[in-house]
Amino acid sequence: MTNAARCASPPTPRNNAPLLPLPKNNPRPRLPPPRRSPRRDSPLRGLRHRVPLIYLLAPEKGAFTGINNDPSTRWHLREPLALPWHKVFLVAQCEAAGGDYGEKLSLQARNNLYAARNRIVKILGQVLRACADVMGARRDAVGLRRTLETWRGVEGLATELLQVPGIGPKKADVLVKHGVQSVRQLADLEFYHIERILCRNPPFGQKVLRSLAHFPRLALVIDVARRGEGIEKAIVRAVLGCSNREIPVWKEKAPSVTLAAEIPDGKLVFFWRGKVKSLMAGKELAFPVEAAPDQKVFVWASCEEIAGTYVTGEVKV
Known part of the structure; x- marks a missing residue:
């Protein structure tokens, strides 16, 4: 048999059984892809x-x-x-x-x-x-707080004033020397006091206050809705609100807010994240806490990217 004839002849199975012809209109069926073991998507992936x-x-x-x-x-x-x-x-x-x-x-x-x-x-x-x-x-309350504090970067320092449009390092130093160390303290001043401290002419003070009208001002109230006997679950209620007259938009972005509750051993017992616009009418959050009697629950909330918005509360269960 020549090579051409050998290549043209159909293959013959080993058991000499006849081959069934494939349908002309149907292609050869493909095997399904292998199944992969399920795994959780890491937030750092990609x-x-x-x-x-x-x-x-x-x-x-x-x-x-x-x-x-x-x-x-x-x-x-x-x-x-x-x-x-x-x-x-x-x-x-x-x-x-x-x-x-x-x-x-x-x-x-x-x-x-x-x-x-x-x-x-x-x-x-x-x-x-x-x-x-x-x-x-991971229910790591301390790690969560430290991560968000690092993100804000300037939380608790006088440099949080640098977030305000029109306030640079020199103006921030002047404000600190006059006892203004936070954005909230600056927002509580009258416009003419701002101009006097910074030696600026009108309407500089009014421009600063207009920009600070959009700075988020969070408010937090917590209490115990129900107490258990012994080491049982108590229900803690937190009401988180925003005292701005309008929905705050800071640096052309709607801020995100994080609320968390922790117990003294550093365990995170509750974690919530949302937009500040959902807080304008007050948002009630209730969560169970399994703790011994008279144990304290520490609740805190803040905007994730904005320093000077940190509010806290503490209650005994």
């Missing part, structure tokens, strides 16, 4: 595909070396600065301290750094939000 390339450029090394050696820097690097994560690490600390990168940058290097800074801060926000979800799933 984030690496959105991370842009960030390098520590030569014109920036002098400035970041000075930042790393500055006594006000909280966490120092004990190795030569060369890697991208060195830049991210120091940028995060600079932003938390008010965004001062010193005087060692040229104009072009500073513009390039500011462009990279916006990307770094955005990515860090995505990572920290994912970490907050992880801490909530």
